[in-house]
Amino acid sequence: MQPLSKVLPPSAATTPEGHLSIGGCDVVALAEEYGTPLVIYDGGLLRDTMRRYVQAFRAHDPHTEVIYASKAFWAQALLRMAHEEGLRMDVASGGELFMALHAGFPADKIVMHGNAKDAKEIGEALDALVGLVVVDSLDEIALLDQLAGERGRTQDVLVRVTPGVKPSTHKYISTGQLDSKFGFSLEGGLAADAVAACRAAANINLMGLHCHIGSQIFELGAYPAAAHLLAQFVKEQGGDDLAIMDMGGGLGIAYTRDDDPPSVEEFADVVMDAVHAEWDAAGLPRPRVMVEPGRSVVGRAGLTVYRVTGTKDIPGVRRYAAVDGGMSDLMRPMLYGATYEALLPERPDAEASQSLRLVGKHCESGDVLIQEADLPEVGRGDLVCLPATGAYGVAMASNYNGVTRPAVVFVDQGKATLAVRRETYADLVARDL
Numbered sequence: 001m002q003p004l005s006k007v008l009p010p011s012a013a014t015t016p017e018g019h020l021s022i023g024g025c026d027v028v029a030l031a032e033e034y035g036t037p038l039v040i041y042d043g044g045l046l047r048d049t050m051r052r053y054v055q056a057f058r059a060h061d062p063h064t065e066v067i068y069a070s071k072a073f074w075a076q077a078l079l080r081m082a083h084e085e086g087l088r089m090d091v092a093s094g095g096e097l098f099m100a101l102h103a104g105f106p107a108d109k110i111v112m113h114g115n116a117k118d119a120k121e122i123g124e125a126l127d128a129l130v131g132l133v134v135v136d137s138l139d140e141i142a143l144l145d146q147l148a149g150e151r152g153r154t155q156d157v158l159v160r161v162t163p164g165v166k167p168s169t170h171k172y173i174s175t176g177q178l179d180s181k182f183g184f185s186l187e188g189g190l191a192a193d194a195v196a197a198c199r200a201a202a203n204i205n206l207m208g209l210h211c212h213i214g215s216q217i218f219e220l221g222a223y224p225a226a227a228h229l230l231a232q233f234v235k236e237q238g239g240d241d242l243a244i245m246d247m248g249g250g251l252g253i254a255y256t257r258d259d260d261p262p263s264v265e266e267f268a269d270v271v272m273d274a275v276h277a278e279w280d281a282a283g284l285p286r287p288r289v290m291v292e293p294g295r296s297v298v299g300r301a302g303l304t305v306y307r308v309t310g311t312k313d314i315p316g317v318r319r320y321a322a323v324d325g326g327m328s329d330l331m332r333p334m335l336y337g338a339t340y341e342a343l344l345p346e347r348p349d350a351e352a353s354q355s356l357r358l359v360g361k362h363c364e365s366g367d368v369l370i371q372e373a374d375l376p377e378v379g380r381g382d383l384v385c386l387p388a389t390g391a392y393g394v395a396m397a398s399n400y401n402g403v404t405r406p407a408v409v410f411v412d413q414g415k416a417t418l419a420v421r422r423e424t425y426a427d428l429v430a431r432d433l
């Protein structure tokens with residue numbers, strides 16, 4: 001017997017039959033009822049994490065705003081929950097804007113991102129009356145000014161700045177980081193040009209700056225480093241129109257039991273203390289701070305359950321186990337070599353007895369979910385579960401190989417609610433003429 005992985009949601013437990021349960025629901029029963037692959041979210045943990053975020057940041061300043069980065073996972077049920085919990089919403093395309101509005105999100109709480117917004121998307125944001133547009137290029141500033149003018153409106157904006165701080169999971173380095181497709185670098189004067197362009201634009205109302213230094217960050221020292229450079233920049237620019245400082249997202253989560261990320265509260269303390277200290281030191285009035293987490297709101301709350309379709313032993317090489325999903329529902333291992341752990345929901349506390357390669361069903365050799373998965377004996381028909389798949393999992397899902405995208409179910413206090421139905425074969429041809 002081994003303890004349940006700490007990567008699972010805290011509600012993880014074992015049922016009297018020895019099955020894994022999440023939010024009081026038996027994962028094996030859920031897989032039987034809804035089919036596999038199945039994405040299960042612990043609704044209680046989602047809500048709790050949103051509340052912790054708001055409380056932790058507002059403890060430093062009640063005007064602080066937590067903006068959920070919807071790209072991490074955008075089911076309507078989740079977007080509605082974020083609104084109920086008082087978060088704002090980051091959308092990065094016309095489609096994400098549509099989904100937020102469809103979920104009843106008030107437009108003035110929406111922050112429109114995107115490094116390549118086209119005229120249609122900018123028009124949609126203007127027509128919806130979104131609260132803030134984060135501008136990412138000089139072309140966009142000119143287009144936004146023109147389209148806002150045509151509508152007789154002024155749009156509030158933040159300028160996306162790349163401060164030249166490059167975080168990694170265990171360290172950070174200050175670099176030129178001029179070479180990014182996102183935003184305006186401080187180095188080389190691009191950020192100053194963007195501020196000047198916004199100030200000169202008749203239909204743009206500059207409200208502040210935005211900066212997102214990276215993702216899956218464990219080394220929080222990168223935030224004070226960024227805050228220092230940003231405060232210097234605000235001082236250089238003068239004026240009182242840089243009153244908002246959106247510090248982006250980036251807090252990491254544990255994907256395996258070796259990962260030990262900072263808590264939401266530690267993140268809030270570091271970001272807020274750094275911004276306040278740097279603005280105070282620069283003799284500037286403290287800004288209204290915003291943060292924009294995605295992964296750390298939804299990542300740990302989600303897990304994906306697959307069924308093993310078969311195993312294969314290559315003598316002297318390795319054992320493979322294939323499952324009924326893969327890169328179409330969990331792209332991150334292929335995209336960035338991301339690591340996950342696996343466990344068997346029917347025997348979650350069974351000791352691992354082998355290391356095998358857990359692969360998906362797609363026609364790509366790279367469709368590997370876990371390169372070396374430590375598991376007990378497993379065979380055709382068994383369920384396998386990957387914890388911590390809640391962020392950038394189904395949000396990046398595709399129909400490659402005509403595989404239908406999974407159902408998503410929310411569980412809380414013993415009750416399961418289908419949030420997104422499984423795609424059907426009819427869905428696969430619904431757009432074809």
Ligand SMILES: Cc1ncc(COP(=O)(O)O)c(C=O)c1O
Pocket residue numbers: 069072090113212214215216248249250251292293294295296
């Ligand atoms: C502009 C912006 N804000 C917020 C986020 C969310 O980041 P994370 O999921 O790491 O918290 C991202 C992620 O890519 C982003 O690009």
